Amino acid sequence: MxxxxxxxxxxxxxxxxxxxxxxxxxxxxxxxxxxxxxxxxxxxxxxxxxxxxxxxxxxxxxxxxxxxxxxxxxxxxxxxxxxESCGSSQSLSVVQQAFVDAGAVQCGFCTPGLIMAVQDLIDRGIQLPHASPFDELATREALSGNLCRCTGYGRVLDAVARAVEASR
Amino acid sequence: MIAAAPLSLADALRAIADDPFATVIAGGTDLMVQINAGRRPVTSLVSLRNVAELKGWSTESGNLRIGAGCSYSELERPDFAAIMPALAQAARTVGSPQIRNAGTIGGNLATASPAGDTLPVLVALDAQLEIASSSATRSIAISDFLVGPKQTDLRQGELIVAISVPVLRGAQEFLKVGTRNAMVISVASVAVLADLDAQGVRIGLGTVGPTVLRGARAEAWTRSNIDWDSNRVVGNLDEFVALVRSDSHPIDDHRSTKRYRSHAIGICARRALQRVFP
The missing domain is CATH 3.10.20.30 (Beta-grasp domain)
Structure with a gap:
């Protein structure tokens, strides 16, 4: 060659x-x-x-x-x-709004990755035949590849619960 | 050619035959780390992402054939886990969901880390690897393929096409020790697989040697220390643990110590055997 x-x-x-x-x-x-x-x-x-x-x-x-x-x-x-495909400058996506409502953002650096991971979790969760409404262990595992050094994840988990609820 | 994304195995093999300096990329989860860090010069890439023959898995007459391009996520799924639970467990311990969505079992083999998570299961199963080049195909046992730490028998111009393992009757367990649950490289890992038809146990030991090892002495112990009518361990498990440790050859390195690895592998193997034969 x-x-x-x-x-x-x-x-x-x-x-x-x-x-x-x-x-x-x-x-x-x-x-x-x-x-x-x-x-x-x-x-x-x-x-x-x-x-x-x-x-x-x-x-x-x-x-x-x-x-x-x-x-x-x-x-x-x-x-x-x-x-950038989530929501718009006029209206946030369900997951983005849930993060705002739960106060799940501090420095915000990890937030875009978390938004994508949570959106993926919700999109896949709805397809699961036996998905429970909000399974914390499954959520923690789904987000285990996203590090946040500010929040301690409590409010992130709260945001997931809110997003799941709002997505129903 | 600077980047090829062949759709067929024949085209992929031709691409790497034509360009011996090409870097082959599958899931990229190991390779891209090196490239990003500037540790790996790349002049051309052959991506296996779209190669049809590397995808999917199938069972036929007691054998499971896994395409080298299967991601860890595919191996985690319930349909696969029902057939080969230990491999599904091992796949689930790899990295994070993002890593498992990208990384492939063929990549785990080609990288050949002693800490490769699927390897203890594949070694325990005496996996046969299907390897192809543009001029030939061959089959090789995994124990002959893994020749050293990050060293394999894969030759210039060859690709791993598929992995074949026997489907066994009996419970299986994979356990791994690391510093946390997610995103962790193994400090010690063990696969314990019952083979009820052969009245034996197959044991693979990870991260406790230059390659993934077979627990041969510990396996021999199980033949006479398990009551194969009731499927219960009747022997002294302390003997089993000592044999697992004697089958292991751990070292001190930046991730752990020889002493801790020896300790951990024994405990994990005992726990795994107790779960397989409760």
């Missing part, structure tokens, strides 16, 4: 239903890096860059993942949803 190296791959990402062309990107760039630094979508937060903290959680083809652990070029055909 003579053309095996190029610093300028061009590919298209579908983010929140909109096509975005990515050019002049390095081959190993994470989806998180491309979202924040190239597509001006800074909702997913960059913290650990090793999948530990969950602050960059996004949905790729409906599956909750850490954007920092996805090579952007490998999801060129996928449906990518970020926290």
């Amino acid at each position: 003579t053309d095996s190296y190029s610093p300028h791959p061009a590919y298209r990402l579908m983010v929140n239903g909109e096509p975005h062309d990515v050019s002049d990107a390095w081959i190993g760039e994470s989806l998180l890096h491309v979202l924040r630094e190239r597509l001006e979508l800074p909702g997913a937060k960059s913290a650990c860059e090793q999948g530990e903290c969950g602050s960059c959680s996004v949905l790729v083809d409906g599956v909750l993942v850490c954007a920092c652990l996805v090579a952007a070029v490998t999801v060129a055909d996928a449906d990518i949803r970020t926290v």
Whole structure:
């Protein structure tokens, strides 16, 4: 292969239903890096860059993942949803409103990732045949990949309960 | 070619044959950590994300065949857990939901960490790996595949396609010790699987050796110290624990100590055996 190296791959990402062309990107760039630094979508937060903290959680083809652990070029055909797709500047999503009502936000850095994880939990929970209204253990497990260093999670769990209730 | 996202196994194998310097990426949960930290130079990527032949699992005549691209989340699900509970338990202990949604069993094998969570179960089951290159396919036992810490028998141009394990009759347990429940790399782990038809127990020991180990001495003990008519342990469990420890070869490292690992593996193995034969 003579053309095996190029610093300028061009590919298209579908983010929140909109096509975005990515050019002049390095081959190993994470989806998180491309979202924040190239597509001006800074909702997913960059913290650990090793999948530990969950602050960059996004949905790729409906599956909750850490954007920092996805090579952007490998999801060129996928449906990518970020926290920017939740609610609007006029009206918050049910999950966002629940976080506000419960006071589940302190510094706010982990909040976008938590919003995505809670939305995913609710979307999947409704599909479960035996889902209990609010199962704290299941909720804690579902949010175990999202670190918050301010709240102690109590109000986050309260927000989940409110969001579940409001989603019924 | 700078990034390939082949849809078929043949195309994936051709891509890595054509570009020997390509970095193969599956779930990316280990690889991207290295790339993000600048520890891994990458000039081209071959993504296994869309390769159809690596997806899904199936059972046929007493065997379970797991596509290398199955995520840990898929292995956690009730339909899979009903067939291979220990592997479902092990999958559930990996990282976080986000990590389990991305990481694959094939990646766990290719990474070959002594702390790989699914590996004690696969070693206990004498898993056979299906490996392909653009010119050949071969089958290899997991014990021959895992040759050292993060070292495998996977050769240039090869991919892990699937993992085959026997479906056993009997209870199973997987236990893992770490500093907390989520997002933790194993300090010690054990898989204990009853094989009622063979009147035996299969034991895999994780993070207590350069590779995942088989608890051969402890397994031998179970043959004569379990009453296979009533499925009860009749021997002295302290003997069993001592044999598990003698089957282990832990070391001191940044995550734990040899002494603690030896302690933990014995306790976990005892607890697992008691749960399998209550």
